[in-house]
Amino acid sequence: MKTKIAVAKGDGIGPEIMDAVIRIFEAADVQLEYEFVEMGKSYFDAGHSTGMTAKAKETIENLGILFKGPMETPKGKGVKSINVTARKVWNTYANQRDFRTLNGVETVFSKAGIQINLTIVRENIEDTYGGIEHMMTNDVAVGRRLITRPGSAQVIRYAFEMARRKGYKKVACGHKANIMKLTDGLFLETFNEIAKEYPDLQAYDIIVDDLCMKLVSHPEMFQVIVLPNLQGDIVSDLCAGLVGGLGFAPSANIGDNISIFEAVHGTAPDIAGRNIANPTALLLSGISMLRYLGFTANAASIENALLYTLEKGVHTGDFGDRSTKSANTTEFAEEVIANLGKHPSVGGAFSQPNFECKTNTDHKPEKNKMTVTQPDIKEEILGIDVFVEYAGQPGELAEICKTKLNDKLKLVMISNRGTQVWPTGSVYTELIDQYRIRFEQANEGGLTQRDVLGLATELSDVVKIASTEMLMKFGDKLGYSLAQGQ
Numbered sequence: 001m002k003t004k005i006a007v008a009k010g011d012g013i014g015p016e017i018m019d020a021v022i023r024i025f026e027a028a029d030v031q032l033e034y035e036f037v038e039m040g041k042s043y044f045d046a047g048h049s050t051g052m053t054a055k056a057k058e059t060i061e062n063l064g065i066l067f068k069g070p071m072e073t074p075k076g077k078g079v080k081s082i083n084v085t086a087r088k089v090w091n092t093y094a095n096q097r098d099f100r101t102l103n104g105v106e107t108v109f110s111k112a113g114i115q116i117n118l119t120i121v122r123e124n125i126e127d128t129y130g131g132i133e134h135m136m137t138n139d140v141a142v143g144r145r146l147i148t149r150p151g152s153a154q155v156i157r158y159a160f161e162m163a164r165r166k167g168y169k170k171v172a173c174g175h176k177a178n179i180m181k182l183t184d185g186l187f188l189e190t191f192n193e194i195a196k197e198y199p200d201l202q203a204y205d206i207i208v209d210d211l212c213m214k215l216v217s218h219p220e221m222f223q224v225i226v227l228p229n230l231q232g233d234i235v236s237d238l239c240a241g242l243v244g245g246l247g248f249a250p251s252a253n254i255g256d257n258i259s260i261f262e263a264v265h266g267t268a269p270d271i272a273g274r275n276i277a278n279p280t281a282l283l284l285s286g287i288s289m290l291r292y293l294g295f296t297a298n299a300a301s302i303e304n305a306l307l308y309t310l311e312k313g314v315h316t317g318d319f320g321d322r323s324t325k326s327a328n329t330t331e332f333a334e335e336v337i338a339n340l341g342k343h344p345s346v347g348g349a350f351s352q353p354n355f356e357c358k359t360n361t362d363h364k365p366e367k368n369k370m371t372v373t374q375p376d377i378k379e380e381i382l383g384i385d386v387f388v389e390y391a392g393q394p395g396e397l398a399e400i401c402k403t404k405l406n407d408k409l410k411l412v413m414i415s416n417r418g419t420q421v422w423p424t425g426s427v428y429t430e431l432i433d434q435y436r437i438r439f440e441q442a443n444e445g446g447l448t449q450r451d452v453l454g455l456a457t458e459l460s461d462v463v464k465i466a467s468t469e470m471l472m473k474f475g476d477k478l479g480y481s482l483a484q485g486q
Contacts, residue, residue, distance in 0.1 A: 002031045003293055006060045008039040008052075010069025012267025013277035018069045020279040020333035021286050027337040028305075030290065030298045035059055039082065041072040051082035060090070060258065061364070067289055068262045069282060072269075083262070084131075087124050092253035092260050093151065094158040095122040097236045098288070103344060104310035105244040105319055109219065116242055118222045119166070121159040122232025123187075124253055126151045129229050136466040137389045140434040147183040147228060150371035152190040158254065159226035160198045171195070173205040174227040174235060182481055187228050212238060247318055250284035252292065257365070261289035275328045278316040280306070283336070303349035305339040312339075374475075383409065383440035383471035384452035385480070389464040391433045394422040397463070401437055404458040408451050410442040415483040425485065434466060436483070 007022075009015040025032060037056035044051045051071070060066050066086070073081040087095070100117045101110055109116055132144040156173070163171050173191040177184040188205055195203035206214070208231045214221060215235070219242050227235055240249035246265035253260040263282040271277060283306060290299035314335045317326040327335060390397050394414050401411050414422035415436045419429055439455060441447050449470070456468050472479035 002033040004033040004035055004063055005065040005067055005289075005293075006037045006056075006063045007034045008037050008056070008066065008068040008071070010263075010267065011040045011042070011072040012070060012269045012272040014040070014069025014071065014263075014267060016273070016275055016329050017263065017277050017279035017282045018067075020329050021283050023333050024283065024302060024305075024336050025286065025290075025298075028298050028302050028340055030295055030302075032293075032295075035063065037066075039068065039071065039086075044073070044082070050085060052086075064258050065289070065293070066258070066260045066262075067286060068260060070263050070265055070267045072267045083264075084129055086260060087253050088129070090255055090258035090260070091125060092255035092258060093123065093125050093154045094254040095124040095232065095236070096120070096158075096162065096252045096254060096288075097122070097239070097249055097264075098284075099239045099243045099249065100347070101243060102248060102310050103307065103347065104313055104315065105248055107242065107244055109242060114220050116219045118219065118239065119162070119168070119224050120232060120236040120239055121155060121162065121224065121226040122236055123151065123155040123227065123229045125229070127229030134467070136387060137432075137434050139432055140466075142467075145180075145183050147186050149186060149190055149373045152187045152228075153194060153373075156187075156191050156194050156226055159224055160194060160201060160203075163201055163224045164198070168201070168223040170202045170204070170223045171198075172211070172222060172225045173203070174208045174211045174225050174231055175205060176208050176231065177205075178207055182479070184228065191226065208235065211235065215239065215242065244319060247278045247281050248284070249281055250288050251281075252285065252288045254292075259292065261285045261292070275330055276317055276326070277329050278318050279329055279333060280310075280316075300349040301340055302336070304343045305336050305341070307344040307347060307349070308339045308342040309335045311344045377475050380473040381447040381449065381452060381470055382473050382478075383412070383438065383447070384456060385469045385471060386437045386439070386456050386459060387466040387468065388435050388437060388459070389433055389466050390435055394425065394431075394435070397435060397437070398422050400462050401439075401459065404455065404462065405439075406455065408442055408447060409439040409455050411437070412440045413438040413483055413486055415486075418484050420483040420485040438471070438483075440471065 007018065009018040022034065037059050039052040039056050043053060071082050097120045101115045126146045126148060128143055128145050130144060130146050134142055136142050160171055173188055175184040175188045177188045191205065208227065211225070212235065215238060225235065237246070240246045249264060251262050251264045263285055265281055268277060287299045287303050313321060313324060314327055314332060315321065316329065316332055398411060398414060405411060413420055416429065416431045421429055452470060456465060459465065
């Protein structure tokens with residue numbers, strides 16, 4: 001019996017390259033049945049705010065697998081990216097992108113004889129991609145960066161399990177915990193905890209800027225790299241550049257219930273309908289999907305045919321030897337089909353899976369899953385940070401705040417753009433019209449929400465409040481950072 005999957009052809013060149021890939025699958029006798037769903041820019045334009053019809057959403061949730069072409073999000077109009085929305089709504093928490101040297105795809109590294117074979121695993125749900133942003137004043141925008149322990153654990157454990165399945169020996173954690181000590185610090189802390197469960201793998205961490213430098217100079221050093229969402233997005237595109245560009249970069253978005261396989265390059269509207277687009281990235285993504293679904297022999301056969309085709313110099317107009325004739329999309333697919341059963345001279349694929357965690361579509365969850373790692377941990381309120389709009393000097397603001405103090409809270413610090421400006425600071429620190437005022441408990445005995453929010457309410461009589469954050473202690477760890485210079 002054939003396995004049914006949802007297919008969204010996408011926008012721009014999407015339909016052309018999807019048709020080419022499906023022709024290759026059919027020629028290879030892959031036992032798939034396709035249910036085409038309505039997603040993309042035209043559905044935004046038709047009034048569907050999520051970029052998909054209700055029927056498409058239902059189909060994808062019932063089947064658990066979406067194979068999609070590139071999609072365009074309309075610029076402006078206040079709409080969210082359909083690609084990001086799909087990944088987040090269906091909790092495809094791990095974005096896996098495999099990068100390898102391909103014969104026939106010339107890069108500075110292939111010319112130097114340096115072979116690249118690395119995988120980026122990017123956290124796919126959290127970080128700045130929550131899109132939670134506010135204007136605190138007319139001059140100050142703020143975005144919340146959410147890093148959670150459960151979300152970090154999901155993607156990090158996936159990275160270690162995938163490394164084992166694919167025979168990798170090293171897993172690196174890319175981060176910026178030297179600066180973002182709580183958010184990236186939590187991601188790194190979770191990585192170090194989970195690494196203890198995999199003593200057979202070498203686990204180490206690397207600051208993301210150092211990682212980028214090493215990737216463009218010695219990419220052969222790395223095998224698996226797991227990163228938070230935004231950093232992973234940037235680093236994965238950097239790695240695509242190492243192997244020839246986004247046209248050779250497959251993408252798998254893995255969740256426990258729904259998974260998405262897609263090309264992550266653009267829709268290329270300038271060449272849409274001309275039958276000259278390169279289908280390689282979507283084909284490689286499809287090959288990953290086949291392995292995920294258990295069609296490992298089909299996956300190996302198609303991958304070997306693709307590698308053989310590239311090795312023989314067949315190319316579309318965006319890469320390859322410019323002195324030889326380019327193949328169009330249809331011709332490239334026909335070459336791959338003609339080469340089924342053939343093997344490249346180097347770098348051939350085998351019929352082993354690199355996924356063993358197929359999406360669970362046996363039942364639909366009855367309610368949203370809630371994960372709390374330590375529900376009984378002791379929590380204490382130690383104070384409050386009050387963010388205010390104020391265009392005066394720090395000392396003046398401090399005197400205003402002192403008029404509202406009570407016996408439970410004391411004024412500790414005022415910062416501007418994260419740098420302390422009171423009680424000490426420098427006259428050379430340039431200011432904007434948004435300050436953070438930190439109040440901490442004045443005496444032993446603990447604080448309540450009413451205590452700290454009551455102070456914020458009192459303060460609102462004399463200065464404009466933009467937002468507040470409670471200063472918490474969880475167990476023996478402080479849940480807030482110090483200001484620069486504090």
